[in-house]
Amino acid sequence: xxxxxxxxxILEIRGLAVEVQGRRILEGLDLAVRAGEVHAIMGxxxxxxxxxxxxxxxRPDYDVRAGTVRYLGEDLLALPAEERARRGLFLGFQYxxxxxxxxxxxxxxxxxxxxxxxxxxxxxxxxxxxxxVRDKMRLMQMDESFLSRGxxxxxxxxxxxxxxxxxxxxxxxxxxxxxxxDSGLDIDALKVVAHGVNSLRRDxxxxxxxxxxxxxxxxxxxxxxxxxxxxxIHTSGDAGLALELARRGYDWVRAEAAAA
Amino acid sequence: MSANPxxxxxxxxxxxxxxxxxxxxxxxxxxxxxxxxxIAAGLPTPRDDAWKYTSLRLLARRELxxxxxxxxxxxxxxxxxxxxxxxxxxxxxxxHAALSSPRLPDGCRFTPFAARLAAESPQALGATLAGDAxxxxxxxxxxxxxxxxxxxxxELADGARPAEPVHLVHVATGxxxxxxxxxxxGAGASLELLEYHLxxxxxxxxxxxxxxxxxxxxxxxxxxxxxxxxxxxxLLDDAAVVVGAGARYAHRLVALGGxxxxxxxxxxxxxxxxxxxxxxxxLADGARxxxxxxxVEHRSPHTASDQLYRGVAAGRxxxxxxxxxxxHPGAAKTESRQSSRNLLLGREAxxxxxxxxxxxxxxxKCSHGATTGxxxxxxMFYLLARGLDRDTARALLTYAFVGDxxxxxxxxxxRRAVEARVLGRLPAAELLREFVA
Numbered sequence: 001x002x003x004x005x006x007x008x009x010i011l012e013i014r015g016l017a018v019e020v021q022g023r024r025i026l027e028g029l030d031l032a033v034r035a036g037e038v039h040a041i042m043g044x045x046x047x048x049x050x051x052x053x054x055x056x057x058x059r060p061d062y063d064v065r066a067g068t069v070r071y072l073g074e075d076l077l078a079l080p081a082e083e084r085a086r087r088g089l090f091l092g093f094q095y096x097x098x099x100x101x102x103x104x105x106x107x108x109x110x111x112x113x114x115x116x117x118x119x120x121x122x123x124x125x126x127x128x129x130x131x132x133v134r135d136k137m138r139l140m141q142m143d144e145s146f147l148s149r150g151x152x153x154x155x156x157x158x159x160x161x162x163x164x165x166x167x168x169x170x171x172x173x174x175x176x177x178x179x180x181x182d183s184g185l186d187i188d189a190l191k192v193v194a195h196g197v198n199s200l201r202r203d204x205x206x207x208x209x210x211x212x213x214x215x216x217x218x219x220x221x222x223x224x225x226x227x228x229x230x231x232x233i234h235t236s237g238d239a240g241l242a243l244e245l246a247r248r249g250y251d252w253v254r255a256e257a258a259a260a
Numbered sequence: 261m262s263a264n265p266x267x268x269x270x271x272x273x274x275x276x277x278x279x280x281x282x283x284x285x286x287x288x289x290x291x292x293x294x295x296x297x298x299i300a301a302g303l304p305t306p307r308d309d310a311w312k313y314t315s316l317r318l319l320a321r322r323e324l325x326x327x328x329x330x331x332x333x334x335x336x337x338x339x340x341x342x343x344x345x346x347x348x349x350x351x352x353x354x355x356h357a358a359l360s361s362p363r364l365p366d367g368c369r370f371t372p373f374a375a376r377l378a379a380e381s382p383q384a385l386g387a388t389l390a391g392d393a394x395x396x397x398x399x400x401x402x403x404x405x406x407x408x409x410x411x412x413x414x415e416l417a418d419g420a421r422p423a424e425p426v427h428l429v430h431v432a433t434g435x436x437x438x439x440x441x442x443x444x445x446g447a448g449a450s451l452e453l454l455e456y457h458l459x460x461x462x463x464x465x466x467x468x469x470x471x472x473x474x475x476x477x478x479x480x481x482x483x484x485x486x487x488x489x490x491x492x493x494x495l496l497d498d499a500a501v502v503v504g505a506g507a508r509y510a511h512r513l514v515a516l517g518g519x520x521x522x523x524x525x526x527x528x529x530x531x532x533x534x535x536x537x538x539x540x541x542x543l544a545d546g547a548r549x550x551x552x553x554x555x556v557e558h559r560s561p562h563t564a565s566d567q568l569y570r571g572v573a574a575g576r577x578x579x580x581x582x583x584x585x586x587x588h589p590g591a592a593k594t595e596s597r598q599s600s601r602n603l604l605l606g607r608e609a610x611x612x613x614x615x616x617x618x619x620x621x622x623x624x625k626c627s628h629g630a631t632t633g634x635x636x637x638x639x640m641f642y643l644l645a646r647g648l649d650r651d652t653a654r655a656l657l658t659y660a661f662v663g664d665x666x667x668x669x670x671x672x673x674x675r676r677a678v679e680a681r682v683l684g685r686l687p688a689a690e691l692l693r694e695f696v697a
Contacts, residue, residue, distance in 0.1 A: 057645050061637070085647035093645075097638045101660030106694055107646060114647030150660075151642075167646070 006036040006203035010175050016067035018055050025051040027231030036203045040217055041210045043228035044250035049210045050094055053179040057091035058084050086118040088174030092164040092181045099151035105133060107151050108170055115171055136169045139199060141192050157184045165196040177208045182216040194219030214246035230257035270324055271299050274406055277325040281409045283377035290382040294405035301399055310397035313580035313612045314522050314551045318494060322466050326407055327352040327435030334359060336460040341677030345424035353437040354410045367420025373440055374410040400498040400524060404438050404470035411440035418446035425452035432493055434463025441471035445479035452482045459490030469497045475507040482510045489518040498524045505531025512669055513540025514678050515550045522551040529563035539568040541662045543685055544577030554583040558591040570662045571602040573609035580612040587619045598628035603661050655686035
């Protein structure tokens with residue numbers, strides 16, 4: 001068990017400015033995420049939602065120009081991507097990459113052991129691991145064949161997303177950032193994914209859902225909804241804000257952000 | 261081809277070495293003619309299209325004369341994968357009975373070339389010098405013919421299908437070696453042939469090997485070539501294969517060693533329904549140079565060829581794939597695929613890739629593709645974002661890059677042995693073993 005208690009600050013972003021290929025995407029973004037919370041970051045396409053996710057995970061070609069990010073009290077931006085993952089930060093990718101020839105389940109085992117080493121826990125052996133991963137696969141309603149396939153190799157869009165959530169449930173991250181995990185899923189798959197995320201919710205963890213689709217929030221009720229526009233958090237509110245976005249769309253957000 | 265007076269000098273030295281070789285007058289004449297033609301052509305230079313990517317400047321200072329007989333301890337073969345089947349060992353191109361275990365299955369006949377030198381003329385062994393020299397650069401073959409005195413000659417009777425593979429082991433100890441191989445499969449015969457090139461001792465070695473392979477109607481030959489020569493060995497290997505109607509030829513190249521290695525693989529699909537499947541990897545790390553040149557000729561209708569090559573260069577390593585497919589007139593319904601993908605792991609590493617297609621027939625299906633690049637950034641980030649360290653992620657992606665070729669290796673014991681060797685060349689080998697278990 002961790003020594004993180006409900007309400008402790010897990011992630012604190014101040015004045016974050018990010019450029020991608022010379023173009024300013026995030027412009028002075030502030031955000032605080034506390035243990036036990038589920039946040040939804042919403043916003044129109046191109047608002048910088050994915051950029052934020054990727055920067056937090058440590059993508060090297062994104063250029064942080066200003067601001068600070070503290071994760072569990074540490075300077076997150078000073079840590080390489082692999083160190084962030086080992087400290088319990090998980091990014092569920094919007095477009096999980098296919099890596100033929102790298103076994104899906106061995107990658108997951110290596111990822112889990114990297115995390116456990118960081119926590120000072122003994123590595124899991126193959127037998128123990130297989131039992132664990134089979135349980136989680138049942139939860140995600142995934143076929144046994146996922147065990148022997150290459151990472152995302154030949155997976156459908158929905159299978160890739162399920163695989164991301166499977167990884168998340170096995171790794172049990174402190175902070176899970178799910179980048180458009182709901183996009184491209186039918187309603188049944190959406191329920192399975194939401195179920196996987198709900199199974200992870202605990203007082204010592206936090207989840208950030210990045211989505212432009214308010215429908216996911218029917219299944220996963222967030223504590224706070226933050227609307228990203230113009231490179232910063234434009235508006236925030238409770239779950240009711242998501243309903244308003246579902247009703248009104250994003251045009252008014254865009255208009256207000258442009259006027260600001 | 262252009263004569264190069266400076267490069268000709270190492271060749272001129274070879275005339276003296278010919279005098280010491282066994283065989284009668286016919287052989288002396290045959291070798292003399294080969295050397296004469298080679299001297300006239302000169303050693304290849306990068307100005308020759310066939311040698312655009314391979315420089316033989318190292319040859320100027322290399323001892324080319326055949327190595328004197330040297331004792332070789334049996335332990336020298338310890339690095340070979342432990343595989344069942346008869347083993348024929350050639351040290352510096354000469355048959356070595358003590359190291360061999362030539363208990364061949366029924367229907368399979370082995371003759372050391374040397375044993376037939378006295379009795380037969382070169383023509384009887386099919387070691388003809390006739391060739392389409394205008395189109396095909398045969399200089400490695402001529403170099404081999406100038407000094408060849410021994411090598412394996414294998415014949416499989418019609419319908420013979422030995423259960424175990426036959427191993428041809430070539431050991432270089434330093435100095436020149438000129439093994440000449442001949443493999444003839446009768447109709448419907450089937451053979452798994454495993455060929456190894458290795459070096460014992462740290463001396464400079466030069467190997468110019470040549471082989472002739474002939475598959476009669478319906479025969480199947482799986483020919484795996486494992487190049488694990490030492491860091492001071494130059495290995496030039498020229499293989500010419502004729503595949504008869506309905507016959508199948510599969511070649512697997514695993515090039516892991518040598519200072520400079522090159523395989524020229526020419527396959528003629530010479531009969532309706534003949535097929536060739538060529539696959540291989542090279543791993544040019546350190547200052548290694550590994551080159552591959554293929555020529556597949558579709559001479560008959562309904563022939564198929566498939567080429568799948570993966571190259572990796574690291575450090576100051578260099579490599580090349582220069583592959584040509586020719587579809588001759590009348591070879592309708594030909595299918596041909598060429599894939600060459602290459603991975604550069606260092607700023608000073610380089611790989612050239614040139615797939616070429618010459619189609620002179622209608623109704624054919626041919627495709628080719630070539631890429632050379634660095635490790636995929638997105639794959640790399642994905643692995644790092646799952647907590648893998650950089651060395652492991654790089655090694656894993658490198659291993660996965662050659663994985664589709666490794667999976668084609670057979671028998672399974674050879675595949676495992678090669679996998680272990682490839683892993684051994686990558687960082688974080690222990691961790692990687694998990695992934696491929």
